[in-house]
Amino acid sequence: MQFNDYNFEYIALFFIIYNVIAFGLQPFFGYFADQKNLYFIYILVGLLLPLIALQMISLGVVAIILATLGNAMYHVGGGVLSVNLYPNKAAPAGFFVAPGALGVFAGTVLANGYNSPVIYISLIVIVTLLSLFFVFRSHINNHTYKPIPKNFIKIIYLILLVVLIRGSIGTMLILTWKSQIWLLFALTLGVFAGKFFGGWLGDLFGYKLIGIGGLVVSLPLLILGHQMPLFGILGAFFFNLTMAITLFIIIQNLGKYKGTAFGLTTLSLLIAYLPSAFGLKFEFGIFYEVFIFISVALGAYLLNLAIDNHLENTEGV
Amino acid sequence: MFQICDVAIGPILIIFGIIAIIVTAVVVFLVVLSIKMIRKIKKEREESAA
Numbered sequence: 001m002q003f004n005d006y007n008f009e010y011i012a013l014f015f016i017i018y019n020v021i022a023f024g025l026q027p028f029f030g031y032f033a034d035q036k037n038l039y040f041i042y043i044l045v046g047l048l049l050p051l052i053a054l055q056m057i058s059l060g061v062v063a064i065i066l067a068t069l070g071n072a073m074y075h076v077g078g079g080v081l082s083v084n085l086y087p088n089k090a091a092p093a094g095f096f097v098a099p100g101a102l103g104v105f106a107g108t109v110l111a112n113g114y115n116s117p118v119i120y121i122s123l124i125v126i127v128t129l130l131s132l133f134f135v136f137r138s139h140i141n142n143h144t145y146k147p148i149p150k151n152f153i154k155i156i157y158l159i160l161l162v163v164l165i166r167g168s169i170g171t172m173l174i175l176t177w178k179s180q181i182w183l184l185f186a187l188t189l190g191v192f193a194g195k196f197f198g199g200w201l202g203d204l205f206g207y208k209l210i211g212i213g214g215l216v217v218s219l220p221l222l223i224l225g226h227q228m229p230l231f232g233i234l235g236a237f238f239f240n241l242t243m244a245i246t247l248f249i250i251i252q253n254l255g256k257y258k259g260t261a262f263g264l265t266t267l268s269l270l271i272a273y274l275p276s277a278f279g280l281k282f283e284f285g286i287f288y289e290v291f292i293f294i295s296v297a298l299g300a301y302l303l304n305l306a307i308d309n310h311l312e313n314t315e316g317v
Numbered sequence: 318m319f320q321i322c323d324v325a326i327g328p329i330l331i332i333f334g335i336i337a338i339i340v341t342a343v344v345v346f347l348v349v350l351s352i353k354m355i356r357k358i359k360k361e362r363e364e365s366a367a
Contacts (some may be wrong), residue, residue, distance in 0.1 A: 016340055024347045031354055148362045267351055278337045
């Protein structure tokens with residue numbers, strides 16, 4: 001079986017390589033950037049590397065590795081610069097990460113098209129690169145941070161467990177209607193909106209209400225969404241409200257190590273992705289429903305503990 | 318040998334298994350490194366607090 005001149009086995013392998021490098025190496029890229037304050041360089045190189053990769057797409061794995069290194073750098077650099085614009089708000093974390101959902105969808109559609117999108121994507125990357133260069137060249141990075149609290153280890157591991165559980169649910173979800181392109185697009189919009197507005201709503205109405213409330217409301221919707229697109233799309237929205245909140249809390253509790261915080265969450269996502277990458281899947285039925293129920297309940301409980309610990313620190317300051 | 322639609326899947330399963338083991342080992346290694354990094358941050362915090 002082939003797709004665009006590649007065997008499916010190669011595509012699967014490339015996909016795993018991409019995820020392992022892009023998600024797995026981010027904690028270390030983040031740590032290095034935190035030590036040397038390299039965020040601005042990271043966003044430039046993070047765009048430049050995928051641009052180069054696009055021009056040498058025929059080299060296969062070499063292009064994949066270049067693109068994925070760029071991905072890791074851009075995520076850390078762009079993430080920290082975005083968060084630093086409003087240091088005590090969760091909203092920027094969501095604003096920065098959410099468009100990634102649209103990007104993955106767009107990439108899937110473009111890769112399935114008959115015409116090569118390389119020129120158009122290259123132009124978009126060049127314009128973005130130049131815009132960011134001129135905007136951030138004279139921008140003074142407000143890298144302010146709170147001291148690392150005493151209980152930070154506990155908060156970090158709690159948040160990483162929540163991210164791991166959320167990632168596992170995301171990869172195990174069974175939505176039978178997802179193969180229809182317009183419904184997939186609507187689902188992507190639901191994911192995007194949840195990630196985008198989660199932090200902002202959390203800043204307005206409280207992290208517990210939005211984070212835990214979002215998870216609890218998403219539970220019946222995700223199960224009903226198995227065959228009913230509207231419920232699935234709404235479920236995806238509520239389910240993703242927690243993303244910016246968990247990201248914000250881990251960033252707030254790692255002091256100057258904001259890039260490391262970004263990276264640790266992606267490493268958790270990588271672990272969550274592995275079982276499904278190796279073919280582990282549930283059939284729809286009682287075991288699937290029990291898995292979703294226990295995972296969401298456990299995620300909500302751990303998030304509650306993490307937010308309590310985080311609030312203890314902020315109230316004590 | 319397992320056979321589906323004239324395609325022997327035995328060798329594919331072996332290759333897939335090897336890839337799965339390598340990828341898992343790499344991820345475990347990255348997790349261990351990350352835990353060490355967190356401990357380093359903890360130590361740094363304790364030194365600056367002292």
